[in-house]
Amino acid sequence: MGPKLGVKAVSKAINCAKSTVPYWLNRWKESKDLSDSKRTGRPRGTTEKIDQRISDLATNDNIATTRDIQRVLKRQHVDISQETIRRRLKEHGGKFSPPISKPLLTEKHR
Incomplete structure (x- = not known):
């Protein structure tokens, strides 16, 4: 499975905030999906x-x-x-x- 790194080491390795690492880990554990969610926005005026x-x-x-x-x-x-x-x-x-x-x-x- 590879080496187990701590949150601090991972955040330093990928150059992101420490709070970002647990966010994505939890998202992976819950849904096994890391793709973008559907975004909100103004609906089209035409069909x-x-x-x-x-x-x-x-x-x-x-x-x-x-x-x-x-x-x-x-x-x-x-x-x-x-x-x-x-x-x-x-x-x-x-x-x-x-x-x-x-x-x-x-x-x-x-």
Whole structure:
């Protein structure tokens, strides 16, 4: 099984506080698991189904702006911000760029 070291020796060997060693030993004895626990945090504002709907609207329905997507979703009683829509599109591999603020050149300009 190897040499038995005291708390002080272990903490010095791995460069941590003495109180950390018994904490992890007890955790190992109780659960035989040292992986990270699930962390708390703010829940997502959208479900996977809504995320997929946003992605579908942007690609299949050729809706150009996040404002248009927001309007379509609002008609379906889904109230989320344009910023959330941008984040979901980015998660699905899309990229956001602000709309062109001035009109494109026409044949008349040539």
